[in-house]
Amino acid sequence: MINLHSRWMDLRRLDELAANDTEIHRLNPCTKIVTTAIFLIVVASFSKYELISLFPLFLYPLTLMNRAALPFSVIAKRVFATMPFVLFIGIFNPLLDHTPGFQVGPFLISNGWISFFSILLRFILAVTSALILVATTGMDKIGSALLRMHVPKMFVIQLMFMYRYLYVLLDELSRTLLAYSLRSFNETGLPFRVWGPMLGQLLLRTIDRAQRIYQAMLCRGFSGEVRLLRYNALAKKDIAYCLGWSAFFLAARIYNIPQWLGALLIGRY
């Protein structure tokens, strides 16, 4: 139940952040989606044993978090919460791959450890960029951007509906579960005998609710179209934002910036 409540709070927190008004929030949502996509592809395209060349890319999430006034803790919390699966799969790399990779003084680091940490860095970069996208854009704007990018209308409308009713249903579910837990000496999970009735009741109520919603929508003139606020056409700064970041991502991809800086520092170029 705690899980449910905390997830609900996370959702609300991101929504609140998306309602802020900073220069990043004001950018065109399409621009932000495209830039995030380019970032993700570039991150994924680094080869398996590249570790230090990924470092410069952290400039992107850090800059956005600072410019958009996103609290570090909200993002970090989700990163840690979703880490186990990647850790679980990644930890086999150092166990299975012992080829020598990197020398630090007397220690020889195996390629397995390098690829493990590389996976970890990719994970952090990917997760933070997705969260930043939603925390600086919000679901409504993402929906309107998706429509503009010719995602099927049916899907977008349905996505927006789902998002809107998520709050209602989470609220209803948490009340139901609270009621159950109060009457069952604080059980933390649902025992077998109530699986069907509990979820089934909720499902029936959900279906009835969907019918009422549909009727209410018809009364208000619903014609299969959901009207989302359209946002301005691309401005110069949107294009500059996308191109600027893309250029940086490509530079970081092609040149090993930390290696180059280090060589410069040590004077061994």
Add this chain to the structure above:
Amino acid sequence: MHMADALLSPAVGGAMWTVTAGLAAYSAKKVQKNLDEKKVPLMGVLGAFIFAAQMINFTIPATGSSGHLGGGMILAILLGPWAAFLTIASVLTVQALFFADGGLLALGCNVFNLGFFPCFIAYPFIYRQIVGTDPSQRRLFFAITTASVVGLQLGAFSVVLETFFSGLSELPFTAFLLLMQPIHLAIGFVEGLITTAVILFIWRERPEIIRVEPLGKLAIKPILVSLLAITLVTAGIFSSFASSDPDGLEWSISAITGQEELENSTGLHNILAEIQKKTSFFPDYTLASSAATAEAESPGKKSASWPTVDNGTSAAGIAGSVLTLLLVGLIGKGLQLTAKH
């Protein structure tokens, strides 16, 4: 068992995105053509229901552990495969955006793994075949549990394939398979039981909701053929981002190291090394511009054939990394200060 961005290569991620987008577009067309718009609010609200219900812990009798609801099967039963696929896609989209479950690049994979198999394989070929035209309690039970188990097994297999072809994980194919399939056998069974419990409840209370209208023509063969074609084409396109002809030396080195690897792992590893090599953007540039990382670079363990690691370049690498992180941090901090003023 959400697939994660960090384990994906652009070729696999891109190919799965294209396939899933194609399926979603086709499903949207189908839903728009065949069903009334009344379905849209129902789909949305049911999506929210699945989302919420997935957060409940179901206590598994006699084990002390807990299970969760998998959404695909229940949605397919209530909405039919096309609408169910779209609904699952939207649930996973919100999960990827707000909770970072999986990730955006892996979204294509996840929708395919958790949506395609239950909706277009398990539902029409297992559930509908067993339930037939007049559902009974026993038939529903067998149909739903079997369909859930098979659907999840296929999904888990697909995760293994995607991870394997991305080549970031060192896990050998068979070992990963042996790790994933049994776990998901148990998970699938529990998911099946939960789904059965819910559907049986609905069937007793409001039997009209569990529709058994004829499926119509669900022509799966053309879909599968076109899916395969799309996958191959997009994987090809994404792969060709990398420079096409590696020069002879590079090629032979990777071939040799690939063979060296054969000693301690499967032959498939060789193919993987090739795929990995092809998928990396501009591999030649990286090799040329940063000779240091070339040793640590992918196309096989080159360093295995050069056991001495150059200490100088390593030192430069470490010093440079520290400097980069400092710079990144400083720029970030500076931007924060200017933003406030």
